[in-house]
Amino acid sequence: MKSLEGILVVSLEQAVAAPLCSLRLAEGGARVIKIERAEGDFARYYDKDVKGESAYFVWLNRGKESLVIDIKNREDLILLKKIISSADIYIQNLVPGASDRAGLGSKAMRDLNTKLITCDISGYGQTGPYRDMKAYDLLVQAETGLCSVTGTPEEEGRVGVSVCDVACGMNAHSSILQALYSREKTGKGTGIEVSLFDGMADWMNVPYLQTVYGDRSIKRVGLSHPSIAPYGAYNSKCGKKILIAIQNEREWIKLCSGVLMLNDLFSDTRFNEPTKRVKNRIELDKIISSEFIKHDKDLLLQRLRKEKIACGVLNAIEDLKNHPQLRKIKCTIGDQEVELIAPPSIILGEENIITKVPKVGENSIDIREEFNE
Secondary structure (H helix, E strand, O other), rough: OOOOOOOEEEEEEHHHHHHHHOOOOOOOEEEEEEEEEOOHHHHHOOOOOOOOOHHHHHOOOOOOOEOOOOOOOHHHHHHHHHHHHOOEEEOOOOOOOOHOOOOHHHHHHHHOOOOOOEEEEEOOOOOOOOOOOOOOHHHHHHOOOOHHHOOOOOOOOOOOOHHHHHHHHHHHHHHHHHHHHHHHHHOOHHHHHHEEEHHHHHHHHHHHHHHHHOOOOOOOOOOOOOOOEEEEEEEOOOOOOOOOOOOOHHHHHHHHHHHOOOHHHHHHHOOOOOHHHHHOOOHHHHHHHHHHHOOOEEEEEEHHHHHHOOOEEOOOHHHOOOOOOOOEEEEEEEEEEEEEEEOOOOOOOOOOOOOOOOOOOOOOHHHHHHHHO
């Protein structure tokens, strides 16, 4: 039995953040009813890469039921309120104020169902001067300063996946689990508000604190580290980049003698202290690069692992596909089976089952019959 079996989740959701949250609840055993408009969640149409379905939608909507609802239709609204009145969790990520105007505001739903846990997901929060601003992932990466510390010294960059949405969905999920535990003690539900901006701003605490209290200007360093050296990627003879991360003097000595085979380098006065290595990073990187380029990836990794130095390979997605550590699961789209990356948590005794990606409104008839009885 999975931990969340018996929990009913109603999610008026679209895009990424809210669907990620409800996906994690579904993976935990909860029953998730996804509310969609007639044309469906717009994330269904981002691409057609997975057997004709969107990669985003397949990733985020496995194991859910799809119910098409027109919230402007009186009978549909009555039905949805009836379902929510029986639910444990209500998630919505409409623009701030829209659920209230539709008669589906979280406070009103908690008044209808006192055990209900509600979660409002937004771009910038339910209040504040940016409340009504559109908040796509790239915009929030830029607004929180994430882009300013991402990229190369020459140009800012976007993190290549939707980190603001993902962080927000994770925050919503963990907060809902906390609220479920609280309800076990009090018998009452509660309201939760999470936003893309708040989630990513929290992740920016280290550069924020370094800037505000350390009087520092945080620079973009590409694949390097602003506070540690050597820490970054170096080309090997075969063309693959090898990443290393040296955290202490023991590792520094081992790198010099056991990997680079430069026994005098660790005592070089330019590099014999952590702060000196950061100050003289350019010179140090040139020395390491000139040695790494002499050898193929496999030999370098063998030496690094023997010396117990943190290392990795700069992989492409094609490399990830065949990575020996990668766990995978299966799901179905219609009568076709697809394989995707497994959820990040392993809960012993709760095995993953093959789930289905629903078509728009696939479960509408059954759900309407169930709740109209």
